[in-house]
Amino acid sequence: MKNPFRKDLVSRSRPEACTVVIFGATGDLTHRKLVPALYNLQVEGALPAGVKIIGFARRDKSDEEFRSGLEELNKKVSRSGHDDKVWADFEQNIHYHQSEFQDQEGYDRLAERLDEIDRERGGKGNRLFYIASAPSFFDDVLEHLKKAGLSESEDSCWSRVIVEKPFGTDLPTAQHLNQVVNRTFNEKDTYRIDHYLGKETAQNIMVLRFANAIFEPLWNNNYIDHVQITCAENLGMEGGRGGYYDKAGALRDMVQNHLLQLLSLVAMEPPTDLSADGVRDEKVKVLRSMRQWDTPELVAENVVRGQYIAGHVDGEKVVGYREEDRVDPESMTESYVALKIMIDTWRWSEVPFYVRMGKQLPKKATEISIHFKEPPTVLFNALAGGVPGGNVLVIRIQPDEGISLRMVSKIPGANLRLEPVKMDFHYATSFGKGSPEAYERLLLDSMAGDATLFARRDEVEEAWKFIDHIENAWHESKNPPEMAEFVAGSWGPKEADELLAKSGHKWRRL
Ligand SMILES: NC(=O)C1=CN([C@@H]2O[C@H](COP(=O)(O)OP(=O)(O)OC[C@H]3O[C@@H](n4cnc5c(N)ncnc54)[C@H](OP(=O)(O)O)[C@@H]3O)[C@@H](O)[C@H]2O)C=CC1
Numbered sequence: 001m002k003n004p005f006r007k008d009l010v011s012r013s014r015p016e017a018c019t020v021v022i023f024g025a026t027g028d029l030t031h032r033k034l035v036p037a038l039y040n041l042q043v044e045g046a047l048p049a050g051v052k053i054i055g056f057a058r059r060d061k062s063d064e065e066f067r068s069g070l071e072e073l074n075k076k077v078s079r080s081g082h083d084d085k086v087w088a089d090f091e092q093n094i095h096y097h098q099s100e101f102q103d104q105e106g107y108d109r110l111a112e113r114l115d116e117i118d119r120e121r122g123g124k125g126n127r128l129f130y131i132a133s134a135p136s137f138f139d140d141v142l143e144h145l146k147k148a149g150l151s152e153s154e155d156s157c158w159s160r161v162i163v164e165k166p167f168g169t170d171l172p173t174a175q176h177l178n179q180v181v182n183r184t185f186n187e188k189d190t191y192r193i194d195h196y197l198g199k200e201t202a203q204n205i206m207v208l209r210f211a212n213a214i215f216e217p218l219w220n221n222n223y224i225d226h227v228q229i230t231c232a233e234n235l236g237m238e239g240g241r242g243g244y245y246d247k248a249g250a251l252r253d254m255v256q257n258h259l260l261q262l263l264s265l266v267a268m269e270p271p272t273d274l275s276a277d278g279v280r281d282e283k284v285k286v287l288r289s290m291r292q293w294d295t296p297e298l299v300a301e302n303v304v305r306g307q308y309i310a311g312h313v314d315g316e317k318v319v320g321y322r323e324e325d326r327v328d329p330e331s332m333t334e335s336y337v338a339l340k341i342m343i344d345t346w347r348w349s350e351v352p353f354y355v356r357m358g359k360q361l362p363k364k365a366t367e368i369s370i371h372f373k374e375p376p377t378v379l380f381n382a383l384a385g386g387v388p389g390g391n392v393l394v395i396r397i398q399p400d401e402g403i404s405l406r407m408v409s410k411i412p413g414a415n416l417r418l419e420p421v422k423m424d425f426h427y428a429t430s431f432g433k434g435s436p437e438a439y440e441r442l443l444l445d446s447m448a449g450d451a452t453l454f455a456r457r458d459e460v461e462e463a464w465k466f467i468d469h470i471e472n473a474w475h476e477s478k479n480p481p482e483m484a485e486f487v488a489g490s491w492g493p494k495e496a497d498e499l500l501a502k503s504g505h506k507w508r509r510l
């Protein structure tokens with residue numbers, strides 16, 4: 001029977017019209033992700049009427065120049081293609097605002113401009129500020145917005161801020177940034193973006209677990225042997241990313257945020273409701289329960305870091321990590337990381353979660369695989385070949401989004417022989433359409449005031465606490481664990497295989 005009292009907790013608020021101000025509007029993120037996401041929402045009729053976009057950046061540009069640069073890229077990357085007529089309507093609402101991030105006068109002019117838009121609208125409107133520039137500018141933008149009187153929500157209209165990643169580079173910097181955010185904007189108006197949470201398949205993890213009766217009873221250490229989370233990329237340091245990446249590394253760039261968020265969705269307890277805090281309360285408990293690898297010995301035992309050396313990816317010759325543009329030739333930054341995470345809760349006691357991420361691997365693929373324990377062997381063990389492995393539930397985050405369940409079946413014929421088969425669900429064929437881009441969903445949610453798919457302050461800080469121990473062991477200790485090497489285009493260093501082999505496990509082949 002349906003529970004009549006929970007209805008209000010699943011009904012979603014509607015996105016509201018607002019002016020979106022993008023800081024860093026001439027940059028890559030705005031051109032490749034944010035504006036195409038807003039355009040696609042417009043195509044689908046999902047963008048609230050009256051949304052205006054103001055691009056804030058340093059270069060001198062007219063509205064026309066700004067719009068044509070955006071259009072050029074939209075033609076290349078928009079998932080729904082580019083319709084000249086839709087674009088013509090859409091671009092009428094795009095404007096450019098030239099200013100330095102450090103220049104208060106530029107924010108005061110912005111405030112006047114926003115007031116003007118409000119007057120045209122016939123009343124005070126909502127504002128959504130999106131900080132899409134390097135993290136070194138986050139503080140400046142936040143403080144100047146406050147000084148310009150732009151950060152306060154009022155009864156009749158709101159003022160919200162979306163902060164891009166990386167949210168700090170370690171725990172102290174994240175805490176500092178959280179303080180700045182919280183003294184400039186209300187926490188309820190703060191949206192720390194993690195675009196993995198906006199991916200359809202990531203959102204489906206909770207649905208798979210809690211809207212199906214068959215998985216949850218098995219979702220614990222009685223039935224699950226271990227879990228693997230793999231994020232493979234077949235790119236290196238293209239597009240001048242080496243400068244940023246060599247200061248960050250795979251652990252900070254992907255594990256601290258995206259992959260720990262996926263892990264917390266897999267491992268969390270059922271939330272009491274679907275409110276933003278209901279869900280985030282449960283996720284943060286997972287992050288808090290991660291066993292800390294807080295000595296160099298524990299890090300050496302449970303974490304592998306690596307760099308690619310020259311090799312071939314997709315048939316193309318590629319240079320090694322240390323030869324990449326803007327990377328230090330003696331760099332000790334990892335382009336690959338594999339780690340074992342233990343979650344010390346009743347549900348997950350002694351179930352390893354293996355997480356790996358690497359650049360220049362054979363293909364782009366992110367997936368979570370749940371490896372169930374083997375059944376008792378009494379019946380089929382005597383067969384030639386025995387029972388061929390156990391059940392594996394695979395959640396493909398990207399590409400070919402979907403879910404598959406591996407199970408053992410009898411091969412048709414007179415003899416009793418067993419073989420693994422797959423039950424496979426593909427989003428594209430089941431729903432007849434591709435998934436929206438993560439930024440589409442997240443932008444709409446921020447316009448609707450729904451922070452469920454954004455990281456909360458304590459989640460970010462707990463994740464950094466775990467990561468900092470590892471970074472410290474690598475960079476501060478007297479006997480830092482080794483940097484492993486592997487050939488670009490292979491599946492990572494042999495040390496990562498050995499990490500699993502110690503517990504009798506193997507990485508799943510993607
Ligand atoms: N690019 C991506 O795919 C992703 C990016 N991110 C994050 O998004 C953020 C932005 O990345 P990205 O777009 O690649 O960065 P870019 O370097 O491409 O863009 C930086 C932007 O900031 C502006 N800017 C820089 N300095 C100033 C200043 N002093 N005053 C005013 N404007 C200034 C630049 O303006 P101008 O050109 O006029 O100098 C430009 O618009 C980063 O935090 C990144 O980590 C996160 C996920 C993916």
Ligand SMILES: O=C1O[C@H](COP(=O)(O)O)[C@@H](O)[C@H](O)[C@H]1O
Binds near residue numbers: 165253
């Ligand atoms: O945040 C980041 O994500 C991308 C990968 O994103 P995806 O949606 O294409 O999987 C990664 O390449 C980049 O290094 C990182 O900063």
